[in-house]
Amino acid sequence: MLDYLIYMELFAENADFERLTRIWQQKQGNIAWQCPFVLPPWLETWWQVFGNNYQPYLKIVYSRQEPVGIVPLKFSGNTVTFMGSENICDYQDFTIKDGYSGSFFSLLLDELRDDGFGRLKLRHVRPESEVIKGLVPVARARGLEIKIEQEACSLEIDLPASFEDYLAALEKKQRHELRRKLRRLIGAGEPFFCFTNFETGNTCRLEQFLTLFRLNDAKTGFMTPVMEQFFRLMSERLTAERLLRFGNLTMDNREVAMVLVFDYNNTIYLYNSAYDPVFSSISPGLMSKALAVKEAIRMNRQRWDFLKGEEPYKRHLGGEKVSLYGVEIEIG
Numbered sequence: 001m002l003d004y005l006i007y008m009e010l011f012a013e014n015a016d017f018e019r020l021t022r023i024w025q026q027k028q029g030n031i032a033w034q035c036p037f038v039l040p041p042w043l044e045t046w047w048q049v050f051g052n053n054y055q056p057y058l059k060i061v062y063s064r065q066e067p068v069g070i071v072p073l074k075f076s077g078n079t080v081t082f083m084g085s086e087n088i089c090d091y092q093d094f095t096i097k098d099g100y101s102g103s104f105f106s107l108l109l110d111e112l113r114d115d116g117f118g119r120l121k122l123r124h125v126r127p128e129s130e131v132i133k134g135l136v137p138v139a140r141a142r143g144l145e146i147k148i149e150q151e152a153c154s155l156e157i158d159l160p161a162s163f164e165d166y167l168a169a170l171e172k173k174q175r176h177e178l179r180r181k182l183r184r185l186i187g188a189g190e191p192f193f194c195f196t197n198f199e200t201g202n203t204c205r206l207e208q209f210l211t212l213f214r215l216n217d218a219k220t221g222f223m224t225p226v227m228e229q230f231f232r233l234m235s236e237r238l239t240a241e242r243l244l245r246f247g248n249l250t251m252d253n254r255e256v257a258m259v260l261v262f263d264y265n266n267t268i269y270l271y272n273s274a275y276d277p278v279f280s281s282i283s284p285g286l287m288s289k290a291l292a293v294k295e296a297i298r299m300n301r302q303r304w305d306f307l308k309g310e311e312p313y314k315r316h317l318g319g320e321k322v323s324l325y326g327v328e329i330e331i332g
């Protein structure tokens with residue numbers, strides 16, 4: 001009965017990115033924005049660069065006059081999907097105030113049905129997501145056809161109090177190998193690693209990152225002109241919101257590797273990396289990530305998220321697997 005009364009109070013309005021950003025920045029409605037890929041500056045950047053073939057389905061759900069949830073969707077034909085793409089947005093979700101999930105999704109399914117959509121297709125959602133915990137039960141209660149499949153994995157680490165504790169938690173073989181490579185790095189010169197701050201340095205660091213990125217033949221196909229446009233705009237916007245850092249590994253004052261991370265909600269998200277192949281003998285890619293984990297621990301961050309993909313180095317550095325699911329719901 002309570003959920004029904006809450007549902008009767010809810011209504012949805014079309015939104016633009018300016019309104020979403022205002023709700024987020026002003027913390028209206030005490031909505032929890034779980035990860036960088038649901039934030040308004042991220043969504044706006046994706047839409048500006050990649051949204052040409054879609055129509056937006058962007059809404060704010062209100063209870064009376066208070067925002068209680070965000071609908072970050074797009075559509076093509078009669079299929080509705082997250083505003084994003086799986087090759088850029090590692091995982092996504094709806095953003096909903098605690099206590100409103102059931103009524104939020106009841107309203108959303110009604111809106112989608114009334115607007116004539118036939119299918120809701122949501123890629124790469126985490127097991128604790130609003131999609132799995134909230135939308136799926138509401139859809140099942142309505143007897144809708146649902147398909148859930150594991151599509152990918154993300155790997156992450158709960159960070160301990162010290163780097164020594166982190167090393168101690170690794171498997172014996174991986175701990176020995178990492179210590180050996182750290183000694184080799186130190187023996188090769190004068191290595192230094194640091195993260196940029198939010199005030200200075202990210203514009204020139206992006207140029208350095210792109211230069212290193214282009215040195216690796218295996219990555220050249222990814223950084224197309226359109227993708228570079230996305231990286232530039234995303235870097236500018238997330239830096240302005242104090243969300244993005246570059247981590248730089250230098251050897252004798254020469255740039256050898258970089259990581260691009262998001263620093264949000266006491267979590268460091270490793271979004272991308274680059275290194276100079278000339279220094280392959282000292283494993284610059286792996287070492288930059290290991291030293292970034294060390295720095296994250298020093299900064300008292302609680303979690304390190306390697307994001308989507310099962311590259312071996314993530315397991316070697318202690319990453320624990322989190323399954324990501326695809327959910328399809330036949331609405332009509």
